[in-house]
Amino acid sequence: MQKEKKPTPYSILELASVGAGNTIKQTFENSLDLAIKAEEMGFKRFWLAEHHNMKSIASSATAVLIGYIAGGTKRIRVGSGGIMLPNHSPLIVSEQFGTLGSLYPNRIDLGLGRAPGTDQVTAHAIRSDRMQAVYKFPEEISQIQQYFSVKNHKAQVRATVAEGVEIPIYVLGSSTDSAHVAAEKGLPYAFASHFAPAQLFEALNIYYNKFQPSEFLDKPYTIGCINVIAADTDEEAEKISTTLIRMMLGVMTGNIDYMQPPVKMTSELRELAANPAFQRMLKYAFIGSKETVKEKTQKFLQETGVNEVMVASHIFAHEDRVHSYRLFSEIMKEI
Known part of the structure; x- marks a missing residue:
């Protein structure tokens, strides 16, 4: 059988994208409303990105937003x-997520990356020794794991609110660098193929081949x-x-603006979307x-063999975004 x-x-x-004419508060309220509805639709996780100095994205204080979303939902992992x-x-990351893990047991995930999430000038303003920390990324992950361990109770430096708290x-x-780190540490791996698809398959191959339980x-x-x-x-x-096409143009030209309402597709916008740089970035x-999205999603899952699919969307109207996610949930249930 x-x-x-x-x-x-x-x-x-979720990036908490700020639409033209919307306040930051409205943006956050829309994020929570989406999370509540996503929970009903069967989505497994609701992750929030970290970006800085971008007026079109409000997910800057990521840990704070996670608490807001987790507090307004019941089951979905945040x-x-x-x-x-x-x-x-x-240490601070461990204290923040240890606190979140105690407030919302078995519902909090900690995804760690090493990109700046901003421009280099802002990255320096956030942490002047940032480039040193980039090279210590694997060691700093181990440090966080140590702070969460009950074995750390005799250490001179402790994150007492994190010890023994279950946070995956x-x-x-x-890129491929992160694949080596995830494989060597025996940790789950999430790849940003929604904006950087070029090294997806090479990274997955490295991760699968070098994975250490x-x-x-x-x-x-x-x-x-x-x-x-x-x-x-x-x-x-x-x-x-x-809306997405114009937003990506802003990102690529360094002219980032609020998320704009959709307009009728023009030959100029269609030509822009067909540009090789756009096509490379937005392959997925x-x-x-x-029906169209179902066919493309099935192909993606078959070609990559990933265990889970995570969806980002840049849709101006909140009701259109909710509807898009509802259709996607139906697709995944049918698949």
């Missing part, structure tokens, strides 16, 4: 996608990130996607009707 295939878990990566570790002290750690990455994980576990804009028709999704942006 053929063994029944387990359903693939599906999750959300975490960081991720904490950019070179921006922070491992995930390594985040957009650990006390935290006995076999590899991977999360692949995609962009999804789903609507009732391909035409409607295409129009909604003009699945835009269209439920």
Whole structure:
């Protein structure tokens, strides 16, 4: 008898994108509303990114936002996608997430990356010795694991609120470097293929081939990130996607603005979306009707073999974004 295939878990990566005309407070309230609805739709996780000095993204104080989302939901796992570790002290991260783990037991994830999440001038303002911390990324992960260990109770420096608290750690990455770290430490691995797909397959191969079982994980576990804009028709999704196209243009030209409302797709915007630089960055942006997105998602899962898929979206209207995630949840249940 053929063994029944387990359903693939599906999750959300939230950047708390700020739309033109919206306040930061409204943005946060929309994030919570989405998390509440995502919980009902069967999403497994709701992760919040860390970005700084970008007026279009409000997920700067990531740990604070995680507490807000976890406090307003009941079951969905809430975490960081991720904490950019070179921006922070491992001790403070351990204290913050130990506190969150005690307040919301068995619901908090700690995803760790080493990108700045901002421009270099701002990164220096956050932590002047940041580049030294970048090279210590593997050691600083070990330091956090030590702070969470009950064996740390006799150490001179302790994160007492973290000791013995169950917080799974995930390594985040957009290059092959992170794959080596995740594999050597025996930790789950989330790849940022939603904006940096170029090294996805090479990174996954490194992770699978070099994975060392650990006390935290006995076999590899991977999360692949995609962009999804789903609507009732391909035409409607295409129009909604003009927000994403204009946002990516701002990122690539250094002219970052608030997320703009969608406009009718023009030949100029279509040409922009077909630009090789856009195509490279948004290889895994699945835009269209439920049927179109389902076909692309199935292909992604088959080609990558990832254990879980995580979805980001840049959709201006909150109701359109909720609808897109609802359609995606239906797709994943059907798959």
